Amino acid sequence: MRSAITVSLVPQAAGGPFVFWNGLADACEKASALGFDAIEIFPPNAEALDLAAIHKLLAQHKLTVAAVGTGGGWVVNKWTLTHADAAIRTQAREFIRAIITVAAALGAPAILGSMQGRAEGGVAREQALGWLGEALDDLGEHAARLGRVFLYEPLNRYETNLFNRVGDTADWLRTLRTKNVRVLADLFHMNIEEADPAAAIRDAGDLIGHVHFADSNRRAIGLGHTDIARVHAALDKIGYDGFLSAEILPLPDAETAARATMRSFQKLTR
Numbered sequence: 001m002r003s004a005i006t007v008s009l010v011p012q013a014a015g016g017p018f019v020f021w022n023g024l025a026d027a028c029e030k031a032s033a034l035g036f037d038a039i040e041i042f043p044p045n046a047e048a049l050d051l052a053a054i055h056k057l058l059a060q061h062k063l064t065v066a067a068v069g070t071g072g073g074w075v076v077n078k079w080t081l082t083h084a085d086a087a088i089r090t091q092a093r094e095f096i097r098a099i100i101t102v103a104a105a106l107g108a109p110a111i112l113g114s115m116q117g118r119a120e121g122g123v124a125r126e127q128a129l130g131w132l133g134e135a136l137d138d139l140g141e142h143a144a145r146l147g148r149v150f151l152y153e154p155l156n157r158y159e160t161n162l163f164n165r166v167g168d169t170a171d172w173l174r175t176l177r178t179k180n181v182r183v184l185a186d187l188f189h190m191n192i193e194e195a196d197p198a199a200a201i202r203d204a205g206d207l208i209g210h211v212h213f214a215d216s217n218r219r220a221i222g223l224g225h226t227d228i229a230r231v232h233a234a235l236d237k238i239g240y241d242g243f244l245s246a247e248i249l250p251l252p253d254a255e256t257a258a259r260a261t262m263r264s265f266q267k268l269t270r
Contacts, residue, residue: 001235003265004038004066004213004245005031005258009048013075017188017218018042019250019258024057030255032061034262040245042069044076046098051105058106066243067151067210068103070096071114080117081135082128082162092117093135097142104146109209111184112139113153118160128162133176140178151210153184156192164193170204182209186247187226191216198227198234205238213244213261219251220260221268232268244268 007027008018020027024041031039043049049068058064073079079092092115103110116132119125136152143150152173154163163169166185173181185208190197201208215224222228246261 001241001269002037002066002243003035003262004040004243005034005036005261006040006042006245006247008042010042010044010072010075012044013042013071017214017247017249019246019248019254019261021250021254024054028057028061028063030258032063034258035266036063036258036262038064038066038243038245040066040069040243040247042071043099044072045095046102049102049106051102054106065103065106065108066245067108067111068099068106069111069113070099071111074114080115081112082117082119082123082131084121084123089131089135093139096135096139100139100143100148100150101146104143104148109143109148109151109182111151111153111210112136113155113184114159116152116155116160116162118162120161125161129172132162136173136181137177140176140180144178144180149180149182149209151184152181153186153212154189154193155186156189164189166190166194166200166204170207173207183207184210184212186212186214187221187228187231188212188214188216188218188247191224191226198230201231201234202237208235208238208240210242211235211240211244212247213265214246214248218249220246220248220257221264222260228264228268
C-alpha cells in the first residue's frame with residue numbers, strides 16, 4: 001500500500017477535510033519532505049489543472065497523483081448527477097467527464113463523491129438511482145477508454161440518502177453495465193455507517209479501488225477510535241495495493257496533521 005495526502009485548490013471549500021490549501025507547489029514540497037508517495041487533488045474544475053506544470057512538480061518531488069476529486073462541481077456550482085433539472089444533470093456529467101480526462105493524463109482515477117447528489121425536491125430515490133446508474137455507465141466507460149477506473153464514494157447519511165454503506169454500494173455497482181467503477185472506502189464515513197468496517201471491506205473485495213485514510217473524528221489516523229489494525233488486515237486479505245489517502249481535517253494545523261498521518265502509515269505498514 002502507498003501513502004497519499006490531500007490538497008484543495010477550491011477556496012469555497014475552506015474548512016473542509018483537506019490537508020494542504022496553499023497550492024500544488026507547496027503541497028508537493030511538503031508531501032515529499034514527509035515521505036508521502038502521492039498527492040490527491042481537489043480542483044475547482046478540470047481547466048484549473050495545468051498538466052505540464054503538475055508533471056514538472058511531480059517529477060521534481062518524486063510524487064504521483066493518487067486521485068482527482070470532482071466535488072468542486074458541487075461546492076462551486078451545486079451541480080449533481082441526480083438533480084431534478086436535466087440541464088444541470090448534463091452539466092454535472094460533462095464537468096465530471098472533463099475531470100476524468102485530466103486525471104487520466106496525470107495517471108490517476110477521478111472520484112465521484114458529493115456530485116452524486118441525493119433524492120430530494122420531488123425526485124424519488126428510484127429515479128435518482130436511475131439517473132446515477134446511467135451516468136456511471138457512461139463515465140465508467142469513458143474512464144476505461146483512458147485506461148483508468150472511476151471511483152464512487154458512498155457517503156454518510158448526513159451527506160446523501162443514496163448509498164451510505166460499502167456493501168450496498170458494491171452490490172449495486174455489480175448491476176451496472178460498466179464494470180469499471182470501483183468503491184472508494186472512506187473510513188470516516190464508514191465509522192458512521194458500518195457495524196464492522198473491516199468486514200465491509202472484506203465483503204466488497206476487489207471492488208475496493210481507493211481508501212480515504214481518516215479516523216472516526218475525521219482527523220489523522222490514530223487520533224480517533226477507528227480500529228485501523230483490523231481495517232489494514234482486511235485490506236491485506238483482499239489484496240488491496242492502492243493508496244491510503246488522508247482526506248482529513250488539517251487539525252491542529254496542516255503540517256501536524258500530515259506528520260501524524262505519516263507516523264500512522266509507517267507504523268501500520270512497516
